[in-house]
Amino acid sequence: MAASKHAFGVGDLVGGLCTPDNLTLDQDDPGSHDFNLSPFVDPLPIMPVAQAVNIPLAPPIDPSRHQRYSEFTPQKIYIQVLREFDHRYHRDLPETKVWGFNGNVPGETFHARYGEPVLIRRYNQLPANHVGFALPSVTTHLHNLHQASESDGLPWDPVDPGYFWDYHHPNYPAGGDPLEKQTTQWYHDHRMDFTATNVYMGLTGFYLLFDDKDTGDENDPSPQAFGLPSGKYDVPLILHDISFDPAGQLYLSQNINGFLGKYFTVNRKVTPYMEVEPRKYRFRILNGGPSRFYELGLRSDQKFIVIGNDGNLLPAPVIADTLKLSVAQRHDVIVDFSTFQPGSNIVLENLLEQVRGEGPSGRRFDKGAGDSVMQFRVVPLTGPDRSRIPKKLRALSKVNLKKVKKHRLFKFDYIGGIWTVNGNGFDMDRIDAEIEQGSAEIWTIRNGGTRWEHPVHIHFEEFQILEFNGKPLKKGDVNISRKDVLTLGPGDEVKLLFHFRDFLGCHVMHCHNVVHEDHSMMIRWCIVPPTHGPALGEIIEPRPVMRLGNPPIGF
Amino acid sequence: MKSRREFLAAGAAVLPALALSAYASGGSGELVSASADNLSANACKKLGGASAKYFPNPIVMTHEGRKAWFYDDLIKGKIVGINFMSVQKEDKFPVTRNLASTQELLGDKLGRDVFLVSVTTDPDRDTPLVLEKFAKAHGAKEGWIFVTGKSSDMQALYHKLGSHHGHGAMANHHIWRYGNEPYARWATSHALARPHQLAQRLSWVEVRENPSSPTAQL
Numbered sequence: 076m077a078a079s080k081h082a083f084g085v086g087d088l089v090g091g092l093c094t095p096d097n098l099t100l101d102q103d104d105p106g107s108h109d110f111n112l113s114p115f116v117d118p119l120p121i122m123p124v125a126q127a128v129n130i131p132l133a134p135p136i137d138p139s140r141h142q143r144y145s146e147f148t149p150q151k152i153y154i155q156v157l158r159e160f161d162h163r164y165h166r167d168l169p170e171t172k173v174w175g176f177n178g179n180v181p182g183e184t185f186h187a188r189y190g191e192p193v194l195i196r197r198y199n200q201l202p203a204n205h206v207g208f209a210l211p212s213v214t215t216h217l218h219n220l221h222q223a224s225e226s227d228g229l230p231w232d233p234v235d236p237g238y239f240w241d242y243h244h245p246n247y248p249a250g251g252d253p254l255e256k257q258t259t260q261w262y263h264d265h266r267m268d269f270t271a272t273n274v275y276m277g278l279t280g281f282y283l284l285f286d287d288k289d290t291g292d293e294n295d296p297s298p299q300a301f302g303l304p305s306g307k308y309d310v311p312l313i314l315h316d317i318s319f320d321p322a323g324q325l326y327l328s329q330n331i332n333g334f335l336g337k338y339f340t341v342n343r344k345v346t347p348y349m350e351v352e353p354r355k356y357r358f359r360i361l362n363g364g365p366s367r368f369y370e371l372g373l374r375s376d377q378k379f380i381v382i383g384n385d386g387n388l389l390p391a392p393v394i395a396d397t398l399k400l401s402v403a404q405r406h407d408v409i410v411d412f413s414t415f416q417p418g419s420n421i422v423l424e425n426l427l428e429q430v431r432g433e434g435p436s437g438r439r440f441d442k443g444a445g446d447s448v449m450q451f452r453v454v455p456l457t458g459p460d461r462s463r464i465p466k467k468l469r470a471l472s473k474v475n476l477k478k479v480k481k482h483r484l485f486k487f488d489y490i491g492g493i494w495t496v497n498g499n500g501f502d503m504d505r506i507d508a509e510i511e512q513g514s515a516e517i518w519t520i521r522n523g524g525t526r527w528e529h530p531v532h533i534h535f536e537e538f539q540i541l542e543f544n545g546k547p548l549k550k551g552d553v554n555i556s557r558k559d560v561l562t563l564g565p566g567d568e569v570k571l572l573f574h575f576r577d578f579l580g581c582h583v584m585h586c587h588n589v590v591h592e593d594h595s596m597m598i599r600w601c602i603v604p605p606t607h608g609p610a611l612g613e614i615i616e617p618r619p620v621m622r623l624g625n626p627p628i629g630f
Numbered sequence: 631m632k633s634r635r636e637f638l639a640a641g642a643a644v645l646p647a648l649a650l651s652a653y654a655s656g657g658s659g660e661l662v663s664a665s666a667d668n669l670s671a672n673a674c675k676k677l678g679g680a681s682a683k684y685f686p687n688p689i690v691m692t693h694e695g696r697k698a699w700f701y702d703d704l705i706k707g708k709i710v711g712i713n714f715m716s717v718q719k720e721d722k723f724p725v726t727r728n729l730a731s732t733q734e735l736l737g738d739k740l741g742r743d744v745f746l747v748s749v750t751t752d753p754d755r756d757t758p759l760v761l762e763k764f765a766k767a768h769g770a771k772e773g774w775i776f777v778t779g780k781s782s783d784m785q786a787l788y789h790k791l792g793s794h795h796g797h798g799a800m801a802n803h804h805i806w807r808y809g810n811e812p813y814a815r816w817a818t819s820h821a822l823a824r825p826h827q828l829a830q831r832l833s834w835v836e837v838r839e840n841p842s843s844p845t846a847q848l
Contacts, residue, residue: 106683203840206680206813212834237840268817268831329684329816331805491802492793493820500804500820503827594818625842 106326107318107337114346115450116166121310122280122342125183127151130627132196136241140619142223142578147245149194155182156198156626157213157278159205164338165345169323173277173343174201174209177630180343181313182262182280187246189256189286195242198626203236208327209272211236216265217282218403219386219534219559220257221249224580225619227534230267230597231503238621246284249536250576254472255557257284257537259359259386259405261313267503271334271365271589275327277343279363281311288469289388293462302463303382304357304409310349311359314400314448315340316367331492332527333366333432333590339425341449348450354460355411359383362400366588368435368528368562370427372397373410374443377421380464383407384556387537388469393553397426401530401562403587406553409464412453419453432590434528434565471557474539474572478515483508485598487531487563487586488523493595494586500595506581508600515574517541522563529591531561534582535602538571560587575602679706680814686790688783690749693761693776700787704775709832710745711808713821714792714800715776716752717764723822725803730768731825736832741773744832749787751800753778810835 132152138144155177161170162180176182176197187193201211212235216228225232226243234240248255260282264273285291293305303309316336320326328334338345362369373379381393386405398406415421424445428438440446486497493500496507510516518538520531537557540548544567548555561569585597685701698704705712711732715725726748733740740746750756756764761776770776778784788800791807806823808831809816815835819828 200840204813204837208814208816210815210817210834233834235838237842268819268834272817331818491804493804493818500823502823504824595820623842 106320106328108321108323108326109337110165110168110319110323112165112167112338112345114447115348117344117347119312119347119349119449120342120344121307122179122181122184125153125155125185127193128154133627134622134624136194137619140225140241141243142225142580143245144243147192147243147247149243150191151193153185153193153195154198154626154630155195156200156630158200159202162277162343164317164319164340164343168319168345171319171324172207173325174273175277176280179280180277182278184280184311185282186291187244187282187284189246189248189284192243192245192247195244196239197234197242198239198624198630199234199236200626201236207276207325209276210266210269212266212269213273213278214265215240215242215262215278216534217242217244217262218260218532219537220244220260220282221247221255221535221577223578224535224582227582228262228265229581230265230270230583232621233266234621237623237625239624239626240619240621247577250574252472253286254470255537256286256388256469257386258289258383258388259283259311259361259407261361261363261405263363267501268593271593272327274363274589275315275317275325275334275365279313279315281313281359281361283311283359301465301468302461304355304460304462308352308354308462309357309359311361312341312449313343313361313363314369315343315363315365330432331590331594333434333588335367335429335432336365339446339448346447346449348452350454351412351451352456352460353413353415353417353453354456355409355413355462355464357382357407357409357462359405359407360398360400361405362402364402364587364589366402366432366590367429368402368427368530369400369425369448370397370439371400371448372424372426372442372445374422374424375415377410377412377414379406380409380411381406381553382409382464382468384553385537385558385560387557389553389556390470391467392464393551395553399427399562401528401560401587402589403530403532404560404562412451413460415453417453417455421451421453423448423451432588433526434588471539471555474541475515476517476572478513478574479517479572480511480514481516482519483516484519484521485584486521486523487529487596494591496584496596496598499598501585501597501599503599505599506601507598509603510575510600511605512575512579512602513605515572518571518573519568520561520563520571521568522566525565527565528588529563529596530587531563531584532559532587533561533571533573533584534559535578536573536575538573540569541572542570544568578602579604679811681705681809681811681816684790684816686783686786688779688786690777690779690783691758693758693765693770695758695762698775698777700777700783704745704747704777705811707812708745709743709810709835710747711806711828711832712747712749712791713806714751714788714803715748716750716803717756717760718752719803720764723803725821726764726768728822728825729774729828730770732828733769733771733774735825735829740771743836744773746774748774748776749784749792750776750778751784751788751792751803753781753784808832808835810837813837
């Protein structure tokens with residue numbers, strides 16, 4: 076039965092999110108303040124596209140710090156400077172301090188191309204004496220791009236104020252297999268124990284990948300080109316729920332179950348609106364956390380044409396009424412507004428009830444009665460829509476179990492207030508799994524809990540779901556896809572297939588409810604040379620450390 | 631109007647610490663609670679600070695026999711690691727032994743730059759005298775304080791800082807809270823994380839000058 080709840084219609088005030096009787100939004104939330112914020116008064120911000128630089132880097136890039144650098148010599152160099160600045164989350168709120176990249180929150184959107192390796196130098200110029208919940212020591216993870224450990228932005232690779240780090244992204248598909256190409260990735264802070272706080276402060280952005288099929292040009296005459304909506308009709312949307320203190324400054328509690336914000340934001344604006352033309356749009360929707368799960372729907376008869384899951388194009392589009400997104404999950408969708416007259420408004424709403432940080436309540440609101448996330452306002456068409464939705468997109472590589480060398484079981488649970496994997500909290504000095512390079516493995520991920528959900532994220536390699544609670548996925552399920560986040564409901568057990576290729580070194584698996592992650596729900600696993608043998612104690616990987624340096628003039 | 635500290639000092643002269651009389655054996659208090667019958671510790675205004683809203687501020691008794699306001703005296707202005715323990719449970723969950731090893735790694739910084747606070751979850755048995763012996767047995771140095779107090783106050787601390795769900799019995803000692811109070815930086819770790827990792831975490835929350843900023847180069 077759907078939960079009953081008052082609906083926020085157009086012109087309604089955006090109140091606090093759902094709080095059924097006898098349940099508080101957040102058990103530990105004395106500092107969070109209710110503002111009467113009108114929805115749909117701020118336009119949706121669109122992040123600028125990152126621009127490559129053509130200046131010498133000082134000190135220069137050190138190729139010895141990067142695996143396979145000479146094979147993937149960067150063709151483009153980018154500079155990002157992390158700083159603190161003021162941002163207004165809503166017309167009626169004062170400015171609040173945020174952290175961002177080159178003055179942008181969220182950071183600039185990268186447009187990368189397969190076959191065109193890049194290097195991003197990121198300078199940490201955050202205030203060392205920052206007062207507040209976040210730690211101005213950072214590490215920027217490029218979420219599941221296929222990159223070596225030293226450029227992954229791992230939790231144990233801190234970059235303190237005054238230092239920089241070079242991130243080398245080969246833009247090379249796993250195993251050199253074109254079917255492993257990715258499309259919608261994102262970067263975000265991953266500092267050990269402080270990921271939730273630093274992401275909440277603003278350290279996120281998109282990294283999109285294009286190739287000769289997904290070309291980023293809807294008018295591309297190439298017969299291979301998909302012709303998906305492009306340019307201003309290709310819109311990344313990152314969702315965060317946040318709260319403010321009575322002074323209108325960002326507020327985050329110390330609750331270790333998870334944090335639920337009072338207000339929905341999209342691209343860091345509270346419940347914004349976006350003008351759309353009556354034509355097809357590609358939206359890349361990302362749940363940026365920290366702890367909320369979404370089931371998104373449109374308050375219209377419009378459906379989502381799902382073309383991607385976790386940044387991977389599906390074998391074929393799937394029509395869906397709603398989109399489920401646990402933290403860090405992404406869906407690429409096409410929404411066709413061509414049946415709407417200019418002047419029409421369509422609200423994107425969240426139908427999932429969640430009152431605790433641990434996970435959704437299990438209840439779902441009726442269509443039209445969910446919480447408003449943003450609004451689309453239809454304006455007149457400015458030109459013909461030549462974009463297309465191909466019948467076939469990117470096939471899945473065939474499941475080949477011959478290379479499977481190992482089965483592993485990971486149980487997500489908690490003990491005494493510490494979120495655990497196989498009974499342990501995270502230990503940066505312990506290797507929880509050693510994996511032979513080039514091998515495949517089957518991992519069984521089990522939720523030991525009965526009340527909470529975990530969005531389990533595995534770095535570096537995408538997985539396919541072999542079994543969900545003992546059964547294969549049904550035809551037409553959007554999760555028949557390559558993925559990097561697994562939504563693990565209470566008591567769920569899921570079998571995943573991985574191949575581990577191309578680079579040596581250590582990575583992590585963790586709960587992407589970033590509050591759970593910070594409270595220890597993470598393991599470290601390492602890809603080792605196949606000849607190394609089972610008694611391996613050391614891992615061969617370049618372990619660069621942060622380097623001292625100021626950004627060049629003009630940044 | 632007198633400041634709270636002046637008020638407490640004055641109270642010490644005229645009011646016996648009734649509520650904490652069970653701990654009289656712990657030694658003579660520097661601070662004496664005026665809360666006794668008619669003034670709840672939690673009703674007293676805190677001194678204020680970056681993290682004042684977050685921390686409970688009950689009156690506790692230290693293993694040295696001092697009475698102290700938990701937030702005002704033990705947390706405010708400090709880089710501190712906070713854990714929960716009991717003498718009885720130490721064999722099963724050796725958190726104090728782990729912190730004793732951590733203490734060695736902290737060296738001179740303990741008591742000067744960083745502090746450790748261990749809160750008992752068994753206040754009936756863990757009197758100041760018991761904690762004093764326990765601290766001594768573990769070689770606790772200056773800067774590492776064990777605290778006990780009223781059961782309800784220990785529960786308030788546990789539910790706020792040491793518990794997963796904010797309710798229930800004081801059953802677990804897994805959570806170690808650490809942070810830098812004046813800068814409002816707080817995080818948690820597993821209390822049995824390796825000693826060098828716990829020590830390292832305290833250094834993470836320290837404030838260091840940006841080494842490449844123009845002012846640092848002057």
